Amino acid sequence: MNPKVSNRKVLGIDIAIRAHNRAAxxxxxxxxxxxxIQGSNxxxxxxxxxxxxxxxxxxxxxxxxxxxxxxxxxxxxxxxxQLTSVGSYCVVFDTLVEDxxxxxxxxxPWGPDNKPMTAVRRVGNSIIQMPIKYKRWARxxxxxxxxxxxxxxx
Numbered sequence: 090m091n092p093k094v095s096n097r098k099v100l101g102i103d104i105a106i107r108a109h110n111r112a113a114x115x116x117x118x119x120x121x122x123x124x125x126i127q128g129s130n131x132x133x134x135x136x137x138x139x140x141x142x143x144x145x146x147x148x149x150x151x152x153x154x155x156x157x158x159x160x161x162x163x164x165x166x167x168x169x170x171q172l173t174s175v176g177s178y179c180v181v182f183d184t185l186v187e188d189x190x191x192x193x194x195x196x197x198p199w200g201p202d203n204k205p206m207t208a209v210r211r212v213g214n215s216i217i218q219m220p221i222k223y224k225r226w227a228r229x230x231x232x233x234x235x236x237x238x239x240x241x242x243x
Contacts, residue, residue, distance in 0.1 A: 165208075
């Protein structure tokens with residue numbers, strides 16, 4: 090397998106891509122598989138770029154790992170969960186904040202009732218119903234959200 094020849098791509102979005110990180114990614118052997126967008130992942134122009142990018146692929150996995158406030162994660166879910174292809178996942182990282190004491194993050198805006206898990210719960214028991222405009226799929230589909238499951242629950 091030649092890492093420079095692939096139909097698979099990773100799209101990374103960051104509010105500020107540091108110069109040393111960009112340089113490391115651009116010189117990595119897998120650089121041809123990585124595209125970066127700098128900006129807020131909930132800004133309309135960035136969402137439009139991501140949708141255009143995702144439209145070129147049959148399978149899309151969405152990973153949300155950004156600002157951990159309820160409103161931000163909810164905006165991410167509303168913007169990107171619908172891009173998840175059938176049989177894939179929308180992964181919401183750091184829902185474990187749910188189980189951590191508020192004192193662990195004194196300078197962070199997230200905490201009780203303002204965290205990734207509250208956004209996941211808001212969309213409904215880890216399933217989002219999204220209308221589909223493509224004839225090959227049903228009119229609606231379920232998009233599973235993969236989230237942290239506390240070891241005590243398993």
